[in-house]
Amino acid sequence: MTGVRKLEHATMAVTDLEESVDCYTDVFGLDELDRRDGVVYLGCGLDENYDLALTEGGTGIEHFAIRLTDAEIDAYERRLADTEADVRRTDGAEPGQESGVRVSLPSGIDVELVSVADTRYLHPTKATADRLGVAPLDLDHINLMSDAIEEDVAFLEDHLDFDVSDEIVEEDGSTVQSWMRHGRFHHDAGFTRTDDPAETLHHIAFQFESFDHIKLFCDRLAQHGYQLEYGPSRHNAGSNLFAYFWGPGGNRIELSAEMATLDPDTETGVRVLEEESNTVSSWGGSPPKQEFLEKGS
Ligand SMILES: [Fe+2]
Ligand SMILES: [Fe+2]
DSSP, rough: OOOTTTTEEEEEESOHHHHHIIIIIIIIEEEEEEEEEEEEEEEEEESSSEEEEEEESSOOOEEEEOOOHHHHHHHHHHHHHSSSSOEEOOOTTTTTTEEEEEETTTTTTTEEEEESSSOOOOOOOGGOOOTTTOOOOOEEEEEEEEEHHHHHHHHHHHHHEEEEEEEEEEEESSSEEEEESSBBBOOOOOEOOSTTTTTTTEEEEEOOOOOOHHHHHHHHHHHHHHOOEEEOOOOOOOOOEEEEOOOTTOEEEEEEOOOOBBBBTTEEEEGGGGOOOOBBTTTTTSSSOOHHHHHHO
């Protein structure tokens, strides 16, 4: 089965739903798979599972989901019942979804465990006819803004078996950023510290095949008036290639390729903020503006 123990989908608020749907379908080449109760479900088109759902009004993340098996989901539900957390079943609540369990992190962001109907691998010639060749392959990872970063990280470690792959700490040991995995990818979910509880998302990342694929997509973005905020370059954490821009509807988007895969026993890489000249790019070059490091949606 493809994508098991990997980020499966996310629901994101946008300031203008129809304008955003038009951009995600016409410019990015995503497919509109379904729309119900004001939620539009979009897929990258190489399988029939939705990757990104959009809702009207505001910005940021409502929930993100990790794909597991039905048996794993049942086991986590039993473990979560021993916590104070608010746990809900979401079986069949979204298109293509079979089992589901949703729980709120201490910061208030919801994480969901799901199994899906279409478990094929991503097959280029099985893609839907509407899909552009330059479209992203899949959702890759999500990076959240959290006003309770240490509590969120501990919750995911203690109750849902996530591991920290990398973190940046201040000299006093407090966490500034954390990157967490459930399976073999370096990170499925990252966290960036914020003092603003209204901000929930630093960026959502789509998977691209290569730097050339990112290049073609950036050309397409430029043709439609979208300019990069930072990159392209290669990250320190995860070693993935990246480029960032502010997408339609007020959320930051990352184009990502070559995310590292890790042995489950890999130790956490801990870096101290004051000792880093550029925490974002391993190639150096110009560091990002402060707004990139601190502003989310
Ligand atoms: Fe979901
Ligand atoms: Fe990222």
